[in-house]
Amino acid sequence: MTTPDQISFLDAPRPDGSSPDRAIAVATLTQTTQRIIEDRIPRLWVRGEIANWKVHRSGHRYFSLRDDTAQVDCVMFQGDSWRLPADPENGMEVAAFGQATLFAARGRFQLIVRSLEAGGEGLWRIAFDRLRRELESEGLLDPSRRRRLPPFPRRIGIITSRSGAALTDVLTVLRRRSPWVDIVVHDCRVQGEGAALDIRTAIARVSSVEGLDVIILTRGGGSMEDLWCFNEEVAVRAVAECPVPIVCAIGHEVDVTLSELAADLRAPTPSVAAELATPDRDAVAARLEAIAEDLERGLRRRVDRGRQRVVVIERGLPRSIQSRLERARARAAHVAGRLDALSPLGTLARGYAVATSGGRLLSSMSHFRDVGEFELRVLDGRVRARVEGLEPDGR
């Protein structure tokens, strides 16, 4: 607090003013007083009750702090006041951190406040509840507004900090689950002054990308203050009005922001947001496998039925029809042959087996890691099996 300049000043002789001839200037008096105050009273926390809170057009806040016997004028400049989640109410007990000084131009003693805290979540809670009520009354947080995410997104937008861990987490999960998905990343500040506006801009830009199916808006954990931009009105309204379905995952599971409440889907972490937004490749492959079996079973049954009927009615038919039947039978035999070639059963007949667990295909070491018992599909049935050990191929 004390600069070499101030030390030399205090060491210097006091201003004189000992007689009318030696009167000092007003400015000398106020400047001297200002220097003494600032030197003797370091920045500190002052406890008191808010009175006469005024918001100037410039963003500066003017108010008084008082208790039963005293009061002090305070100013909080825009450079600090933007950080307030809400303006406090008059009469509210607060602690203000700042520098006591003398405003020389007016000769007025005042406290320049740098930060302000109300008890507990105080101002945060006020701001959160106020905006939440407003958005609720407009219906913007209504669960019925939430859209379902497309089951097979092809193009996903990610809005987050380009340098954050959240981006790496989301990309890793998306690449693993749905490697075919096109990803469009938009860098965005996710905390601090201006972040809420950044979020709005990013949502507008990303949602204009052609063919975009889903947006993931996310950031990792942080303090209440860090996450605050996701509770600011501009950001929350941008999320609520996003033309594309949007998944929001801000901070950890315990943190709930208004952006998440306004989104189509809330996820507890960035990774889970990516999971909820995409189908799992292995599950899709298993579904195709099941369809292949259905197709094969359906056709086989149809061919068998046809064969039986042919045997029953064949006798007593005119020759011309019999020869058509011959052709149909030859065709059926040909198809049955192709069926064997296409079918996984053909592969099974050569001695291979298919391992599954709970309908999930087990095709690599990693799939067996958390599996105790599993099933082996062989040519003519299913075998129950158990994992005894895992030995990866040496490479």
Next chain:
Amino acid sequence: MSDAGIDFEKTLRDLEAIAGRLDSEELDLDEAISLFEQGIAKLRAANRWLDEAQGRVEELIATATGRLETRPIDGERPNAVRDTE
């Protein structure tokens, strides 16, 4: 992912419809065979797509004139992501 990529959702719906018809409806053998062949073709296309399709990872950037452009995210991150698979 190539622009010629298939509509996977529709493919799955079609396949399930084909399997359903093949299983339940009284079809001509010709119809049944033709349905089956359609199904197999779709299945192959779907499997191939599932194995091969690789999406792009791009960054959306506003130029000085305010125009939006995408550019590939510099090799580092997406490659690192693939390596950990």
